Amino acid sequence: MRIRATVAAVTGALALSAFAVPAAQADGPAITREDTAKVLDAAHAASGKTGARAAAADAPYALDASISNVKVNGGKAIVAGTTKHVTVPTTFTLTHAADVDIKAADFLVDVEIYKGSYTEPDNYLFGDLWPTCKVVTTTTASCTGSIDVYPGEGELRNSDAGAWSANAYAIAFNGEDPEAVDFDVTKVGVVEQAKVGSTKVQRYSKLTVNASPEPVKKGKTITVTGALTRANWETNKYAGYTVQSVKLQFKKKGTSTYVDVKTVKSGTKGALKTTVKAAADGYFRYNFAGTTTTPAVKAAGDFVDVN
Template sequence: MRTRTVVAALSGAVALSALVVPAAQAADKVQGDTKITSVTVNGGKDIVLGTTAKKKITITVTGTDPKGIKEGMAVLWHGKKFEPEHLDGVMAPPRESKCTKVNATTGTCKIVIDANPREIWNGTAGKWKVMAGLLANGRAEDHIIVNAYKTVSVKRAARLTVNASPEPVRKGKAITVAGALTRANWDTHKYAGY
């Protein structure tokens, strides 16, 4: 089932944009003068997921081309290589990017991904790679795709609970403090002791 989920997510990513090369040719690709100048994932913060709730993750891809920027894309992936048989996790956007013109040659594209803890498992916690790409304006379709532009940490959420008793506390009397540290388990979709 995990393999089917990865392949389905990857297929969705491929269908979303003309920027993504077929999986058999999944290598960095540059055509023309298009350049990526920065990629920011989740505002520069780690991605922390609980057990069931999806979380919207924003990725911004900024770049330049003499003709300007038309479209951007980004995919988060976990595995040895960006090829279906080497992937064990993919988070792809369900919709197209929204690009904003900064000036005649520069654009910033915003991509929103729904990170779903039900589509990943404990073994995928850690560093994920960011595939990023930009498509330039014009007929030549200048573009750039970088399979591993940067990495981002995807972490299991943790909870700490603490309680002191008895309440109210009386001066000079003993109190008992109890607590629990639990962490999201993506395999069982429950919080468990840590």
């Protein structure tokens, strides 16, 4: 099981990757994310960058490569519920010197996302597997990867919802085994880039509606109730999203478009309630536009027969 990256336990953006699963390599040493964190820490310490956990007498060399055109989830927000594992794609371009062997088993490249400060993030998310790159030219490659989210395993707190940034790095181990006693970090090449992209991580939302009585006489009062809830990542349950503006909409029978009727504020436990006069057969629904932390959601229409 993956463990939530707790800043109190580990500092430094890439150092948080130490909690990840091992990196499966076809050949060469079995390099883990903890190994990559060790190399990145050494690079941080040598450059004087904050976030390094210890001073480094030796440091990796600057790898002649860069990462660009980063997209996380195709530009869409990452939406996570209470328990379901979520995997979202990442794509990026790797540009490198002609003498950098990106097909080597111990050449690693990745795009990950973090919440808050780059050097002291509030949280960090990464993929279970390393990205793969397809050679385009002798100096460029098109890469695809993923970011995996396990909300049911304590990876997220409610305060994590909102804007996140992406960072990228590439490491060429060049045959050096990071677990060996004679590991020489100076023979390892590293390039690391912060804020190469952005995304949002949002709490999955639900919206219900019920219009009654059914049927109802024309001109009589219809009461429309419902509830707006969203994922609570700390309890793994859904909780009411209060004090939010939600539109009540109506679609007349025989038409295809919903029209706004009024705006209702969600109350205790996300409860919604309002009244309207019965005018014609049709469907009522609630429509929530969403916020930075919570995605938009529409309730399924509830039909009312007016006679």
